[in-house]
Amino acid sequence: MTPTLIADEKATVSIEIGGMAIALRTDDAAFERLIKNRYTGFVGTSSSSHSEFDVDLYEPSQPASPDEDLEVKTKGGEWLLRRGDFRARWDPETRQGHIRQSCNPYAIDCVLRIVHSLILAREGGFLVHAASAIRNGKAFIFSGVSGAGKTTISRLAPPDATLLTDEISYVRREGNRYMACGTPFAGELARVGENCSAPLSALFFLEKGAQNRIEPISPTEAIQRLMRNILFFADDAELVKLVFQSACEFACLVPMHRLVFVPDQRVWDIIR
Amino acid sequence: MAEKYIARSKAIAARMIGGEMMVMSAVDSTFFTLNEVASTIWQAADGRTPLSEIVTDKVCQEFEVERDRAQHAADRFVDELSQHGILLVSDQPLIDSSQESR
Numbered sequence: 166m167t168p169t170l171i172a173d174e175k176a177t178v179s180i181e182i183g184g185m186a187i188a189l190r191t192d193d194a195a196f197e198r199l200i201k202n203r204y205t206g207f208v209g210t211s212s213s214s215h216s217e218f219d220v221d222l223y224e225p226s227q228p229a230s231p232d233e234d235l236e237v238k239t240k241g242g243e244w245l246l247r248r249g250d251f252r253a254r255w256d257p258e259t260r261q262g263h264i265r266q267s268c269n270p271y272a273i274d275c276v277l278r279i280v281h282s283l284i285l286a287r288e289g290g291f292l293v294h295a296a297s298a299i300r301n302g303k304a305f306i307f308s309g310v311s312g313a314g315k316t317t318i319s320r321l322a323p324p325d326a327t328l329l330t331d332e333i334s335y336v337r338r339e340g341n342r343y344m345a346c347g348t349p350f351a352g353e354l355a356r357v358g359e360n361c362s363a364p365l366s367a368l369f370f371l372e373k374g375a376q377n378r379i380e381p382i383s384p385t386e387a388i389q390r391l392m393r394n395i396l397f398f399a400d401d402a403e404l405v406k407l408v409f410q411s412a413c414e415f416a417c418l419v420p421m422h423r424l425v426f427v428p429d430q431r432v433w434d435i436i437r
Numbered sequence: 438m439a440e441k442y443i444a445r446s447k448a449i450a451a452r453m454i455g456g457e458m459m460v461m462s463a464v465d466s467t468f469f470t471l472n473e474v475a476s477t478i479w480q481a482a483d484g485r486t487p488l489s490e491i492v493t494d495k496v497c498q499e500f501e502v503e504r505d506r507a508q509h510a511a512d513r514f515v516d517e518l519s520q521h522g523i524l525l526v527s528d529q530p531l532i533d534s535s536q537e538s539r
Contacts (some may be wrong), residue, residue, distance in 0.1 A: 384455045385470045390467065402448050402463035409450040409461050416454065 175219070181209030182281060183290075183335045183346040184362070188214040189264075189273070193222050196268050203270045206360045207349045216260040216280065218253070225250075225267045231328070234387050237279055237398040244399070246279055248272070254301065255280055278350065279398045286404050289338035289411050292396040297329040297345045298405065303366035304345035305436055306334050308394045313371040316353040317428045326433070330358035333396065336365065336415070343419055368415075369424035369436075370405075377432045380423040387421035388412050443491075443515055443524050444484030444531040451479075460523055467521050474500055474507075475514050482524060485530030488515060 166309030175190040176197045186209040191197055214380055233249030246253040255262035262280075266272035282292050295308035296315040300323075309316035309319045319331035326420040329335075329345055337344045347358035370382065370390050382390075391412045397405065426432040445451070451460045458471040458479055471479055474496055481491040488511060496507045518524040525531055 385457055385459050387467050388454065388459060391525075392461070392468075405463040405466065406450040409463075410452065413452040413454060413459070 177217075178204075179209035179214050180204050180207055180277060180349075181211065181360070182207055182277070182348055183285075183337050185281065186211055187280060187285065188217040188279060189220050190217065191220045191222070192251075193220075193268065196220065196222055199268065199270055200273060203274075204349045204357070206347075206357055210291075215257065215284065216262060218255070218262040218264050218276070220264045220266065220273070220402060222268050223265060227343060235275070235398060237400065239399070239401060244279075244404035245275060248275060251276065258281070266403075274350065278396060281335070281417065282396050282398060283404070285335075285337065286397075286407050286411070289414060290336050290343075291408060291411055292348075293334050293336060293391070294332070294394040294396065295334040296331045296352075297334040297344070297347075299327040299329065299361065299363040300325060300433075300436065302363055304329065304363040305335070305366055306345055306368040307371050308334075308368060308391070309371035310394070313427065314373055314428065315371065317373075318371065318426070318432065319352075319354055321428070321430050323430065323433050327359050327361065328356070329354070329361070337362075338411075338414075341418060343415060365419050368419055368421045370421070372423060372425045373428060374425035375427065377426050377435055378424075379435060380425060382421060382423050384416050384421075388416050391415065391421065441488040441512075441515065442484055442486070442530050443478075443482040443488055443519075444526050444527075445479065445482050446523055446525055449523050460518075462521055462523055464522060467523075469518065469521075469523065474502075474510070478511055478514060479524075479530040484525070488512075 177190050178200050179186045179188045225357045236247045238245050244255045251266035253264040253276050264276055272315050285291050295306045297306045298320045316331050319328055322328055329347040331354040333348050333350035335346040344362045345365045347360045348360040349357040351357055379436045397408055448463045449460055458476040460469045477495050481495050492507050492511050497504055519526045
């Protein structure tokens with residue numbers, strides 16, 4: 166009898182955000198479809214990727230909770246990520262990792278955000294709680310905590326604006342400028358951003374008010390507000406310092422203002 | 438009164454922005470914005486120079502402020518930052534404990 170050699174057939178789906186591809190390998194066809202669908206517009210075609218993850222799925226004995234506290238720590242050169250609905254590890258040197266999760270989109274979404282934030286921290290960039298859009302070839306970021314108006318300003322965007330995200334903005338440093346890149350991380354609009362980028366022209370801190378106006382903000386206040394909105398998951402003092410320095414560098418190169426706005430379309434008249 | 442030696446903690450990030458020194462604790466992300474006088478004390482906090490000497494040689498010289506008043510303000514400043522672990526304080530010189538990130 167001739168032995169049958171069964172190849173370990175795993176599908177690879179490359180998710181490309183901010184020009185950085187992360188390959189996910191899975192042997193589960195349903196999960197493959199799920200991530201291709203969730204990251205429509207961000208599924209890369211490039212054969213090379215920054216990092217690769219094997220994804221193993223399991224059936225939880227009881228409903229896994231994405232609300233459980235997230236833990237991100239480094240051990241023996243590896244990053245260990247853990248939450249109620251997943252366990253993951255990633256080696257930034259070999260750029261290989263492993264994710265064990267139930268078949269849900271929230272776990273992989275969280276892992277991607279964390280890995281991107283860790284990579285960006287070393288390169289002077291960051292993820293920030295903010296909507297962003299491109300208009301006339303220039304990118305604008307609208308930052309604020311929940312309820313500040315990220316979704317509102319995104320919904321009010323005129324037809325000539327390209328929405329990059331209504332929730333999590335991706336900021337990458339390129340020499341002496343910053344680029345804002347589209348992300349699939351959607352907020353209340355439940356719409357993935359466009360997968361494109363443009364040089365960043367300004368960052369606005371959102372505040373709802375009685376009239377539309379742009380107000381100056383001191384550099385130190387801007388940095389403090391920016392730091393409050395940067396997504397940072399790891400309990401690691403060295404990385405916190407890197408992010409702080411990135412925020413300071415950002416403040417030196419990108420104008421930051423307070424944008425007080427009335428929730429109607431006229432606010433976009435002053436964003437140019 | 439015992440001499441006081443001060444040193445910058447390693448668990449901080451600091452940066453001069455628009456003429457003000459921004460200091461952030463990497464432990465609890467607390468921010469401090471230091472004015473010129475506080476920045477002078479901060480930059481002189483090498484763990485080896487007594488605080489009284491920093492006040493006399495730096496603060497009083499550079500800002501023409503009366504000695505006792507300057508010492509009182511410096512003590513308060515040091516107490517506040519030390520409570521957040523941003524400045525280390527000892528009655529002995531602090532060797533190799535000072536680090537300024539930038």
